[in-house]
Amino acid sequence: MHVLTRTILLVSAIFIATLQALAITPQQSKEANDRPASIRGRATIAGKPAPNVKVLLVPDRYDMQRQFNASTVTDEDGRFQFTDIAPGSYTISPFAPAFVAPNDVIGRPGKNITLASGEEADGVEIALTRGGVITGRVTNANGQPLAEEQIYLARLDERGQKQQSFIQNFQMLMTDDRGVYRIYGLPAGRYIVGVGVEKNDRSIRVGYGNLVYERTYHPDVTDESKAKIIELAAGGEAAGVDITVGKPVKTYTATGRIVDADTGKPVPDLYYGTGKLSPDGKYVASMGMTGARSNLKGEFRLEGLWPGRYAAIVSRGGADSVDFYSEPVVFEVTDNDVTGLEIKVHRGASISGVVMLEEGSNEEARAKFSELMIGASVSSERLISSGASSVKIQPDGSFRIIGLPPGKATLSLRIGNTFFERTGFNIRRVERDGVEQIAGIEVSPGENITGVKVIVAYGSGRIRGQVKLEGVQLPEGARVFVRASLLTNEDKPRIERPVEVDARGRFVIEGLPAGDYEVSIINPVYVPNAPPIHVKSNRQAVTVANGGDVEVTLTLELNPKKDSQQ
C-alpha cells in the first residue's frame, strides 16, 4: 500500500475518497414528524469508571462525507451523553484503540442502539479492558528487514481453532522501514503470527504487492501446525515475535485476448483484471484491477500470479452501466506462464420500460420516488461477469437497464449506494406487454426488451419492538435478528428484510407498506467464533398502516431440543 505513498502523492487522496464514496451511503433525510432523541451511558475500564474516553455517535446510514455524526468525551464518572439526535439506528462507539471494547454488529467497537422519536435512552454500558500488544520484526533470509509487509494474525479458541479476523485498524498490521510491527488493543488469548500469502488464499493482490512470500509463521515455519503460539495476558506485551521468511515465491504471467463473442474480433480499451472463484466455481468471489486496459489487438496481461486457480475477467470499472457482459476465462497457474487465454465479450440484452407508483400513493412517496434506482439480476448457469447495474429512474418514470446476460431477470429497487439501505419501496407487480411476470423476465441473448411496466408501492409503516429474554443470558456479541413477513393471499408470504436487535433488545422495521404482518425472531442466534444458539420465540401478528407505528414485544427462550450449547 505504501507504494501509493510515493508514486501518486496527493492525487491518491481523490482515489481514496472515491473508494469511500463507493462504499458508503448518504444520510437519509429526517422524517418530518420525528422529535429528537437522546442517549446516555457510561464507560468503564475493568469495572471502574473510565474518564476521558472519546465516544462517537455513528449512524447506521453513513453520510458519504463523514464517518460519525457527533463525538463526546466521558466525564470523571465515565458518563457521556448525546442529545438532539434524529431517531434511527446508531452505533455508540468508544474510540479507545488500545483497549478491547464490545463490538457492534459489523465488528466495530461499540453497541447498536435504535432510538424512537423523542426517546431518552439511558444506561448504555461500554466496558473496556486494557488490550495486549504483540510486536516483532520481519526479516528475509539475508537478515534484511522486510518493510511494508502485512502481518497475518489469528486468535485461537480453546480447541486451537482459528477465529475469524477481528482487526479493523489494518494500518497497524504493516511493518515499518525497519521491518518492525506493533499490533495493540488485542484481547487476552492465544495467537499465531505470520507474514506472506497462504497458498489457498482466495483474495487477490495485484499490481502493488511486494515480493510474494509463502506464508511463514513465527519464528520461521511455513507449516501452520508448527507455528509458535503466543500466550497473551490481558494488557500484556509479547515482544520479540520475529519472523524470518524464505525465498520469495516465483510468480507467473498470464496473457490472452479479449474478443467479441459474435465476430471473434479483438475488443480494445476494456479494463481487465484477475479474479478468484468461489469454492463452487460458480462466481467470481474477489478480483483485482490495476487500471490496465486491452490494447488495439484486444490483448491483456496479468502479472504477479503465484500458483493457483484464477479467472481473467473484464470489469465495468466504476462506470454506471456498460452494454456488455463477458465470460471470464478460468485458468490454472502451476509452474509456467499461461498464454493464449480468450475472454469472450457479448453484447448485452436490455430491459426498458416505466416504473409507476401504485395508485393512491402519498406525497412522501412521490418525493422519494425521484431518488429511486432500478436494477436487474440475472441467474445464469454459466460463469459470467455482467456490465449491468442499477440505473436511475427518469422523472417520467422511464428506465433502461443494459448489459444483461441471457437468463431469468429479477428486478430490484434501490436508493443510495449500498444494498443495505431500505428504500421503503416494494415492487408490487411487473408486466411485460400487459402480461404479469411472476417468475421474472425471460431474457434471450442480446434481446432488447421494451414495454416493461413496474408498479411499486411505497410503505411508510413502522414496527417497533422489544425482545425480552426469558431465562436466557446471551453471550457478548450474540446477534439477534427479527423479521416481519407480509401475510398475503399468495402461497408464500413475502419476507421483509431482517433487522438486527440493538444492545437493549430494541428494533425498528421501517418502510413497510400497509398490511398484515407476522413478526418473529430468526432462529438460530449467531455468536462470533462460537456455535449458533437455537432459540424459539412467539410470533406476533400486527396490522401496519401507512405512516403508522406498531409496537410489539417478542420473548426469546432457548430451544432445548436443538440447543447445541449445553
Add this chain to the structure above:
Amino acid sequence: MKRLFLIVTTLAIVCAQALAQSSRESRQGRAGQRRADPITGRIISDTGQPIANARVGLNSLARSSQGYRTVNADEDGRFRFDDLAPGLYNITPNAAGYTTAGESTEPKYYRPGDNVEITLIKGGVITGMVTSPTGEPVVAVQVRAIRVRDGEGRPVRSQQQPTIDRQTDDRGVYRLYGLKPGSYIVQAGGRSLYYYSTQFINAYAEDVPTFFPSSTRDDAAEVTVRSGEEISGIDIRYRGERGHAVSGRITSALPPEVSNSYFPVLLVHASSGFIQSQAQADFRSGNGSFAFYGVPDGDYVLVARRSGYEDQKGVSSPRIPVKVKGADVTGLEVKVAPLGVIAGRVVIERAQATDKKTKCEIKRPLSAEETIVNLRFDDNEKRDDLSSFYISGMRSMPNEKGDFVLYDLEPGRYYIAMKPIDENYYVRAIKLAAEGQSKPPQDAARNGISVKQGERIADLTITIAEGAASLSGRVITSKEGERLAESLRVHLIPAEKESTDDLLRFYEATAQGDGSFALNNVAPGRYLILARAISDKDKDGARPLARDPLARMNLRREAEAANLSIELQPCQRVSDFTVRYSKSVGSRQ
C-alpha cells in the same frame, strides 16, 4: 497509476465504441503484431548496493495501456519489462525507506530497448510522540509530514510534494520514513491520504490538524532532515480542535453521463496552496451536495472538478474564495462549466533516402507514439497552484496514427513544449487550422493556442522532422580569472532576420556550474549564440524567454552585439564549443 482512480468515470462510452469499431484485424493478424524490445535496468542505492525488496513501476500515457505494471528487482538490483507495445514509458522506482534524489518533477520517459540506471538515496526519518494536553499518549492519530523546503532550503509548493502519513501506536509513537531531504512541517489529526476503512472509524479524522510542536499551520515549526538521517523527539502536543464545516451543492445541470457519478471537490489553503481537504459531490444518488468537516479558521479556495480523462468532457467550477471565521460556512452554490479540449496529430517527416544531406544515421526511426505532447501555460501570471495541480490532461501520448487529445483545459493561452526523445529529430512546425478552410493555418508555435471556456479545438498539427543538430560546450568569461555569474543561460537565435518570429528556431539551455551546456534537437541552420545571466524573473525557466516578443528583440540585439554565430548542418554534432560571457552584454537593462 493515475488510471486507478480515473476508472471511476464512465466506461459506457468506451465500451460502446469498442464493440462498434472492433478492429479490422482478423485472427491471422496476430502473427504480425508489433512487439518492442524490453526496457531493462538496475536499481541501486547511492552506496552502489542493491536494495532488498526494491520494486519498479512502469506507466504509460497511452490510453490503451497495460496500466501500471510493477516488477521486483532481483538480488543484484536488475529488472526487466517484457512484452511492451511501442511507446514511451515512465519508470517509478519504489523501495520502502528510500527516495529519489533531485528535485525534478518532470517525468522522464524511456523507449523499449532502453537501459535505465536508477539510484535511490536513503530517505530521512522523523519520529516522535503525540500526547494529549494532559500528557496521555494519543493513539491511532494520523501523523503527516508535509515538505515545505527542498534540500537546499528553497521553498516548495506543498501540493506537488510527497506527503507521507502514518498512525501513532498505543504509546503515541509515530515513525515517518523514506522522506526526501528537505524541511517538513508535521501534523497530527485529519484523514489519512492513503488508508480508508469503513470498519475503522477514526475519531481524529475530522479534527483540525495540530502542527509540531503544538500549533496551527501558520506557526508550525519546520523539521529539516537529510538523507539517511533520523530526527527523533518531534513530539506533538495534540490540541484536538473541532474546526468548522464548509458545505454546499453543485447547482449546474450536467449532461447525463456526468451526472451519474461522483464529483471531486477540493478545499485549498489559500496562502500555501496546500489541499486542506477533499470531498465528493454526490450526483449518483444525491443532488450534488458536498461537505468538508474539521476546517480551521482561514482563507480557502474551493474548486469542483470532474476530469475528462475518459470522455474529454471535463467540467470545473471557477475558484471560489471561502473564508472560515468562527462559524460553519454552508449553502455554497457552485456552478461548473465545460473545460476545453485540443485535438491534433503528430506527423513525423522522414528525410528522403536520396537526400544524403539530411539523412542521419538512425538506428530506430522515431514513431509518433514515441512522442509526448506537452501543453504549457503561456500566461503564467494568470495561473495559481491549482493550475499546476490539474495538469494530467495537458500531457498526451499520440496513438499509432499520431492522434492525440489534450483535455481539461481551463480558459487561457497555452503553448506546446516538445522535445523528441531521439536527438536526430526536431520540431519543425506547429500549425493550427484556421476557421474557414480558405485561410492558411496559423503558426501556433508563435501565437500559442488560446482556449475559451469549454472550447474544442481540432486540427493542431505538430510536424517533427529528421536531421536535428546539437551543440554543446562551455561558457567562459571574457576576462581571465573572472567568476561566472551564478546562473547563465545559453540561447540560440536564428541568424536570418526573417526568422525572428520563428519560435521553433529559438533554443535555450541553462549552463551548469562549470559553465557546460548542451542544446539538442536543434533545427539545422545558422544561429547567433548568446550567453546571458538569468534574471530573477526568469528563474523558474519554465517558459522560454523567446515567447515574449520584446525579450525576443532584446535577445537578437544582444546576440548581434556579441557577434558569435554558427552554421549547424543536418545531424551535425558540435561539441567543445566555447561561448564567451561578457557581463556588459549579458546584463539586462
